[in-house]
Amino acid sequence: MDGGNRRMKTPKISEAVVRRLPIYLRFLNELNVKNVHTVSSQDLGQKLDLNPAQIRKDLAYFGEFGKKGIGYDVGYLIEKIRQILKLDKLIPVALVGTGNLGRALSNYNAYMHDNMKIVAVFDADERKIGGSLNNLTVQPMRELGEAIRKHQVRIGIITVPAAEAQNVANQFVEAGVEGILNFAPIIIKVPLTVRVHHADLTAELQSLAYYLEK
Amino acid sequence: MDGGNRRMKTPKISEAVVRRLPIYLRFLNELNVKNVHTVSSQDLGQKLDLNPAQIRKDLAYFGEFGKKGIGYDVGYLIEKIRQILKLDKLIPVALVGTGNLGRALSNYNAYMHDNMKIVAVFDADERKIGGSLNNLTVQPMRELGEAIRKHQVRIGIITVPAAEAQNVANQFVEAGVEGILNFAPIIIKVPLTVRVHHADLTAELQSLAYYLEK
DNA sequence: TAGATTGTTAATCGATTAACAATC
DNA sequence: TAGATTGTTAATCGATTAACAATC
Structure with missing residues (x-):
């Protein structure tokens, strides 16, 4: 129904996952403005009313963006999500x-x-x-x-x-x-x-x- | 997490179901204006890009609104969905x-x-x-x-x-x-x-x- | 009666959550 | 090292779809 698996760069991302990415992006941008440099899935989940495991899983579909024991670098994650959403070009x-x-x-x-x-x-x-x-x-x-x-x-x-x-x-x-x-x-x-x-x-x-x- | 089962009139309706009801209602209203009196889950599914079984199941949560072999009476279903959505009062x-x-x-x-x-x-x-x-x-x-x-x-x-x-x-x-x-x-x-x-x-x-x- | 379509059960599919080894 | 947190697997939960007896 998808007409063949394009480049198979990503396995098969559900709509639900894609819809959450802009939510993450927006909050990360807020953190960035406040000069917060690191964030954990825990923090994100709390602020966005989401399960931390879900957030980690969502992000993991696209790569390993975090650091074990530390969390995610805000600036780096913003960059990555913008790439995923194709918002890195006009x-x-x-x-x-x-x-x-x-x-x-x-x-x-x-x-x-x-x-x-x-x-x-x-x-x-x-x-x-x-x-x-x-x-x-x-x-x-x-x-x-x-x-x-x-x-x-x-x-x-x-x-x-x-x-x-x-x-x-x-x-x-x-x-x-x-x-x-x-x-x-x-x-x-x-x-x-x-x-x-x-x-x-x-x-x-x-x-x-x-x-x-x- | 729901604080107890209120009146238990309905078992446990998912958000997804509730979100589709207004879609049904809107299309039924269109049919009504066109003087179409009966509609099947098949017809509805076609127009709304939904699986007919899903539509029947959604409606069945709230009662038996259709007639086997016939379909749903448009006016009656409109009335029922409006009641369910509490749109029957201001x-x-x-x-x-x-x-x-x-x-x-x-x-x-x-x-x-x-x-x-x-x-x-x-x-x-x-x-x-x-x-x-x-x-x-x-x-x-x-x-x-x-x-x-x-x-x-x-x-x-x-x-x-x-x-x-x-x-x-x-x-x-x-x-x-x-x-x-x-x-x-x-x-x-x-x-x-x-x-x-x-x-x-x-x-x-x-x-x-x-x-x-x- | 034959054909159509519902309501509903069972099967499938998919998404969320829990748990934990790996590791910073 | 001890504590924290990721990435990921397994378990759970829920939603969609298929199938079909009931019946108009």
Whole structure:
């Protein structure tokens, strides 16, 4: 289902593991800012509400980054996780949909995500086109393909209404995007070669309701 | 770790199951709008990229909602899932942080989430106070406790910078909120009686990078 | 009746946690 | 050396999927 084992550099990393790496990275960056140079799986587990054994196991999938009896060097581990997540080189990102959510994300992005950079923004609404968003000019949808190829965009973000999301996804795929982060409340269909993550804010909120008393 | 088995109405429902219920609900609502009256686990699985057996099993935790040989009645299943998720009665929600993300969510909310309603919004920035957000007036933080009690707010949404998130969470907890949806990129600590969901947009995006080729 | 599809049990698969030898 | 902590194996736990009797 994976289409053959690429380079077999890593055996078979589960999604759960990959999703925890950014969490580790973020906390390590905090430690780094505070000039903390060493951290144990114990410390990490405590702060992140995770089992220390799990953290060690997660990291061990990718190499031996720690020192027995000591722990992990913060700077070194940051470097390694950034490599694993491919955040050690610039990843150009495009965004479609310049509503509140789109604007929120491009601000977020402007200073938060090391090496992921929104390089083009699009909107289907003629009135929004030509407007400015975080130093970028909002472009019409018809320019999407060309702009994506020109900037070598690898990841697309969808912040449009559900009814338009599949259409936008198709255009992203057509233009050669490798990954999509979809905020529209709908399951979009793409070829197996394209990875989709679904940030489902409504589902997040509704599932929270389940845990209310009575 | 759960503090005893409450009413034992349901045996022990996993988080994974609960997170899928809103997905089912949303698609069922779409069918309902299209006047589709019956749906099979097969159909659902196809549209939602899930195994039909899993869908049947998920639903079976809560009762026998289908008819053998026929499938599920769309309207009836909607009603049942809404009950399970406690969306059959109004759930008042408060939001702290009226930046782009906060504004995006309150718009979203205004028309999307059946029976979850943002009834109060707050900001720490004096300049934002008194402003209007989706028919609500932005209130200062000092009014949070009183407003939450007055409106019987049960869920709090945090859309403030990481540095302030724990503080806001504390105030939510203090005021008696039962669940928190946290958008700040930090793990917040709350008593076990309060449920926290973490919508980690940065992590979502960064983990996507892992799946890029090369 | 024949065909379809549920609810549920059993089988499989995968992820988390515990335990501990290795070693800094 | 004694204490601490990793990397890793084994044990446990939990979730997904397959299979099928029941039945509409």
